[in-house]
Amino acid sequence: MSANIRVGVLGARGRMGAEVVKAVTNASDLDLVAQLDLGDSLDQLVTSGAQVVVDFTTPDSVMKNLEFLIQNDIHAVVGTTGFDSARIDSLSKELSKHPKVGVLIAPNFAIGAVLMMEFAEKAARYFESAEIVEMHHPAKVDAPSGTAARTAELMTQARKDSKKGAMPDATKQSLEGARGSKVGDIPIHSIRAQGLVAHQEVLLGGVGETLTIRHDSLDRAGFMPGVLLGVRSVINHPGLTHGLDKFM
Amino acid sequence: MSANIRVGVLGARGRMGAEVVKAVTNASDLDLVAQLDLGDSLDQLVTSGAQVVVDFTTPDSVMKNLEFLIQNDIHAVVGTTGFDSARIDSLSKELSKHPKVGVLIAPNFAIGAVLMMEFAEKAARYFESAEIVEMHHPAKVDAPSGTAARTAELMTQARKDSKKGAMPDATKQSLEGARGSKVGDIPIHSIRAQGLVAHQEVLLGGVGETLTIRHDSLDRAGFMPGVLLGVRSVINHPGLTHGLDKFM
Amino acid sequence: MSANIRVGVLGARGRMGAEVVKAVTNASDLDLVAQLDLGDSLDQLVTSGAQVVVDFTTPDSVMKNLEFLIQNDIHAVVGTTGFDSARIDSLSKELSKHPKVGVLIAPNFAIGAVLMMEFAEKAARYFESAEIVEMHHPAKVDAPSGTAARTAELMTQARKDSKKGAMPDATKQSLEGARGSKVGDIPIHSIRAQGLVAHQEVLLGGVGETLTIRHDSLDRAGFMPGVLLGVRSVINHPGLTHGLDKFM
Amino acid sequence: MSANIRVGVLGARGRMGAEVVKAVTNASDLDLVAQLDLGDSLDQLVTSGAQVVVDFTTPDSVMKNLEFLIQNDIHAVVGTTGFDSARIDSLSKELSKHPKVGVLIAPNFAIGAVLMMEFAEKAARYFESAEIVEMHHPAKVDAPSGTAARTAELMTQARKDSKKGAMPDATKQSLEGARGSKVGDIPIHSIRAQGLVAHQEVLLGGVGETLTIRHDSLDRAGFMPGVLLGVRSVINHPGLTHGLDKFM
Numbered sequence: 001m002s003a004n005i006r007v008g009v010l011g012a013r014g015r016m017g018a019e020v021v022k023a024v025t026n027a028s029d030l031d032l033v034a035q036l037d038l039g040d041s042l043d044q045l046v047t048s049g050a051q052v053v054v055d056f057t058t059p060d061s062v063m064k065n066l067e068f069l070i071q072n073d074i075h076a077v078v079g080t081t082g083f084d085s086a087r088i089d090s091l092s093k094e095l096s097k098h099p100k101v102g103v104l105i106a107p108n109f110a111i112g113a114v115l116m117m118e119f120a121e122k123a124a125r126y127f128e129s130a131e132i133v134e135m136h137h138p139a140k141v142d143a144p145s146g147t148a149a150r151t152a153e154l155m156t157q158a159r160k161d162s163k164k165g166a167m168p169d170a171t172k173q174s175l176e177g178a179r180g181s182k183v184g185d186i187p188i189h190s191i192r193a194q195g196l197v198a199h200q201e202v203l204l205g206g207v208g209e210t211l212t213i214r215h216d217s218l219d220r221a222g223f224m225p226g227v228l229l230g231v232r233s234v235i236n237h238p239g240l241t242h243g244l245d246k247f248m
Numbered sequence: 249m250s251a252n253i254r255v256g257v258l259g260a261r262g263r264m265g266a267e268v269v270k271a272v273t274n275a276s277d278l279d280l281v282a283q284l285d286l287g288d289s290l291d292q293l294v295t296s297g298a299q300v301v302v303d304f305t306t307p308d309s310v311m312k313n314l315e316f317l318i319q320n321d322i323h324a325v326v327g328t329t330g331f332d333s334a335r336i337d338s339l340s341k342e343l344s345k346h347p348k349v350g351v352l353i354a355p356n357f358a359i360g361a362v363l364m365m366e367f368a369e370k371a372a373r374y375f376e377s378a379e380i381v382e383m384h385h386p387a388k389v390d391a392p393s394g395t396a397a398r399t400a401e402l403m404t405q406a407r408k409d410s411k412k413g414a415m416p417d418a419t420k421q422s423l424e425g426a427r428g429s430k431v432g433d434i435p436i437h438s439i440r441a442q443g444l445v446a447h448q449e450v451l452l453g454g455v456g457e458t459l460t461i462r463h464d465s466l467d468r469a470g471f472m473p474g475v476l477l478g479v480r481s482v483i484n485h486p487g488l489t490h491g492l493d494k495f496m
Numbered sequence: 497m498s499a500n501i502r503v504g505v506l507g508a509r510g511r512m513g514a515e516v517v518k519a520v521t522n523a524s525d526l527d528l529v530a531q532l533d534l535g536d537s538l539d540q541l542v543t544s545g546a547q548v549v550v551d552f553t554t555p556d557s558v559m560k561n562l563e564f565l566i567q568n569d570i571h572a573v574v575g576t577t578g579f580d581s582a583r584i585d586s587l588s589k590e591l592s593k594h595p596k597v598g599v600l601i602a603p604n605f606a607i608g609a610v611l612m613m614e615f616a617e618k619a620a621r622y623f624e625s626a627e628i629v630e631m632h633h634p635a636k637v638d639a640p641s642g643t644a645a646r647t648a649e650l651m652t653q654a655r656k657d658s659k660k661g662a663m664p665d666a667t668k669q670s671l672e673g674a675r676g677s678k679v680g681d682i683p684i685h686s687i688r689a690q691g692l693v694a695h696q697e698v699l700l701g702g703v704g705e706t707l708t709i710r711h712d713s714l715d716r717a718g719f720m721p722g723v724l725l726g727v728r729s730v731i732n733h734p735g736l737t738h739g740l741d742k743f744m
Numbered sequence: 745m746s747a748n749i750r751v752g753v754l755g756a757r758g759r760m761g762a763e764v765v766k767a768v769t770n771a772s773d774l775d776l777v778a779q780l781d782l783g784d785s786l787d788q789l790v791t792s793g794a795q796v797v798v799d800f801t802t803p804d805s806v807m808k809n810l811e812f813l814i815q816n817d818i819h820a821v822v823g824t825t826g827f828d829s830a831r832i833d834s835l836s837k838e839l840s841k842h843p844k845v846g847v848l849i850a851p852n853f854a855i856g857a858v859l860m861m862e863f864a865e866k867a868a869r870y871f872e873s874a875e876i877v878e879m880h881h882p883a884k885v886d887a888p889s890g891t892a893a894r895t896a897e898l899m900t901q902a903r904k905d906s907k908k909g910a911m912p913d914a915t916k917q918s919l920e921g922a923r924g925s926k927v928g929d930i931p932i933h934s935i936r937a938q939g940l941v942a943h944q945e946v947l948l949g950g951v952g953e954t955l956t957i958r959h960d961s962l963d964r965a966g967f968m969p970g971v972l973l974g975v976r977s978v979i980n981h982p983g984l985t986h987g988l989d990k991f992m
Contacts, residue, residue, distance in 0.1 A: 111871075142420070144426050175436075181423035209966035210856065213863070218953065221952040360700070639917070690950050
């Protein structure tokens with residue numbers, strides 16, 4: 001019989017972290033061995049023997065956390081956002097010195113969001129036009145969302161690979177901001193409204209038709225199957241993995 | 249038996265104008281007496297005895313057209329966009345000198361669009377958050393659309409009348425354009441994609457719920473019942489009327 | 497200074513009832529004086545001096561509860577569903593003997609749902625075609641929902657008042673159930689899926705255009721402003737009131 | 745230099761057929777050699793030397809047409825609907841006697857619809873609940889649409905392959921038709937309304953999240969790239985091919 005995986009949680013008192021604590025506790029093949037939050041010493045992760053640590057903290061602290069984990073040969077599943085290419089490079093460099101450690105960075109752990117990104121990437125090869133609308137609760141601090149930005153990057157690459165030219169757009173007179181923000185080739189529109197949770201719509205258009213792929217995330221519980229899949233998979237995937245789809 | 253109304257069309261070779269020519273021709277209570285386009289002399293409108301003229305031309309020529317019509321005591325139904333408050337003031341002044349003439353300016357002649365605006369205005373009184381997404385074919389030159397801007401103005405006034413404060417929005421880090429353009433209090437997001445025709449979605453949000461009102465306009469034929477309603481009504485409504493809803 | 501309204505809750509341990517208990521407790525102008533559930537004696541409502549009772553129980557018990565309340569001159573706000581015309585008639589008869597008592601029956605207390613019904617009713621006068629899609633979590637026992645049925649009744653009456661004929665529909669070969677269930681003139685389609693909460697979409701169609709009105713209810717907290725509005729208003733509205741819109 | 749492909753059209757005066765005639769005429773690598781409609785003799789297809797025939801006729805005549813084509817070693821691209829397993833078996837049998845002939849049967853030639861079906865099939869493996877809403881103009885005679893039925897078949901097989909159990913559904917009291925028609929495991933809801941063209945929405949739900957894939961087809965022109973892809977590909981794909989995705 002294989003032993004349970006020993007899991008630690010960073011940001012355990014946050015809304016996502018608390019959900020992870022609950023999900024790990026309820027999983028029969030995982031043992032929760034540490035739950036830390038702001039002000040707690042990272043050393044507990046070592047003394048508790050954590051094999052995998054789930055990080056839902058903040059852009060400010062996540063890099064320091066990951067350096068510590070990698071140096072102590074602890075795998076990581078990261079839901080914190082804010083990873084630009086400088087941060088990715090820095091992580092890859094650190095990981096190259098600890099070749100057995102695996103780190104999963106995922107902009108979104110909902111299975112539906114992962115599929116949305118995969119489908120959007122594939123469809124981007126077939127349509128002239130593509131835009132993203134992402135809709136979130138008004139307490140969100142960043143716009144566009146990490147998921148929307150990541151989707152746009154994937155779609156931009158797909159358009160390049162399939163030799164798409166510029167999108168048709170005759171706009172001449174425009175109020176500032178009307179046509180959204182661009183990540184790569186893709187305009188992203190960010191809506192913030194009371195009553196929303198986390199939603200994204202990818203619109204693709206060709207002559208006479210449109211294809212729309214929409215993900216609605218209404219409850220943090222919907223992220224847990226993806227987080228647990230990450231925990232179970234990262235142990236066998238050394239190096240840096242970007243996106244949960246690699247484990248599906 | 250009442251005589252038919254004599255109707256002229258300005259911009260008769262444009263896509264909307266051609267549709268109006270067809271609709272007027274098919275209406276048993278209307279007579280098409282003049283169809284003009286770029287380069288034709290406006291004098292034909294007088295010699296043909298037009299009582300009402302429908303204008304689907306361009307922002308550049310519409311003011312000159314309307315001055316001519318008002319001075320010749322001809323009523324007007326105007327679908328051309330680009331009316332700001334300076335233009336509205338100038339028209340009102342001109343009309344005050346010709347108290348029998350009626351001019352209808354409508355940002356949208358589709359019955360469904362008129363209802364969308366009316367409902368959005370009413371609902372704006374009850375919800376904390378409100379945003380607009382408008383989606384059009386990529387040949388459209390202006391963003392946001394005239395309909396979206398008008399909807400936002402009506403909703404802004406409704407929010408003021410019901411003493412709404414600022415919308416909740418915690419956005420701190422944002423790419424330029426992500427949160428759209430603002431008309432009054434309302435962020436508007438403009439999508440331009442192949443395969444679209446003319447669509448608008450108004451999203452309203454309060455604690456635990458959202459209300460969405462969406463209009464899809466797939467065919468210019470859908471505007472004609474509204475244009476004809478305008479033609480038949482403007483004769484009995486001297487002065488400036490803004491919005492087809494006043495005649496519904 | 498006016499005294500607080502004394503409020504009792506029936507079905508207080510149910511999901512909606514528990515939310516009402518919380519909302520009444522938090523409202524500074526209301527006093528929670530009784531919270532009853534299955535097996536508790538209704539007499540407590542009298543001894544506690546409740547002026548208004550909110551009933552979120554079951555179709556099986558609601559009629560008995562209302563008879564008791566009316567006979568004891570206690571006003572009622574009712575969220576329980578299952579009211580057909582026989583039940584409405586029976587209530588009206590009972591109320592005629594107690595002319596000071598007010599009873600509010602509402603198929604939905606979300607402000608957005610009330611507006612959706614009002615808008616659907618108005619728009620039904622202008623469009624040839626109309627259908628309803630309602631979407632709920634898979635634990636719901638009835639289909640279609642009470643809100644969808646009520647919306648369909650209101651729209652059917654509006655179509656009759658505006659002399660609409662039968663909707664266009666050329667369907668000849670059809671699998672059983674494909675075209676939904678009809679309430680009055682309106683086909684209703686009921687979707688039940690994991691991940692949904694409570695959603696309804698009303699689609700109206702005319703030549704070249706469609707208008708869609710959608711309500712999404714993601715959290716029971718969204719019903720509480722409507723329930724409290726009902727509690728505060730029913731005291732001054734003797735007799736039977738159907739629909740929260742009468743108090744808006 | 746390779747010679748052009750010689751193409752015939754059956755149902756050439758129908759709305760889709762006329763569009764095909766136009767598209768073939770405009771394609772520089774295709775020659776339109778025959779355009780037939782009701783009452784014309786199929787022999788013209790042989791005498792004109794057609795290599796591929798596109799059939800947009802009716803369920804009543806398509807089987808007879810295909811027998812003729814196969815027996816004369818002419819490839820076929822079929823947009824006509826109404827293929828059940830009996831018809832498929834009969835075709836396969838006929839084709840086994842003419843091993844060089846290729847027949848493509850596609851429920852939908854829009855690239856976006858083909859992708860929608862592919863994505864729906866893949867996503868069906870990951871979600872507990874799945875339903876389809878298809879929306880068409882009111883002149884459509886069958887419900888559900890061929891595209892919806894085909895999507896449901898693909899999804900049903902995907903659910904079986906991934907060992908999905910029955911969908912959660914607690915419905916006890918239900919009006920007839922409320923829960924749609926079932927094709928395989930999947931409930932399909934068919935909406936028919938003025939102002940619609942051809943639209944389909946596939947909804948998938950799991951704990952806390954939903955994924956929606958929607959295709960909107962606004963113009964028959966949107967089908968032509970798919971029809972021409974079929975014409976060019978079927979020549980090199982002997983036997984029966986079901987679904988345009990096999991050629992993408």
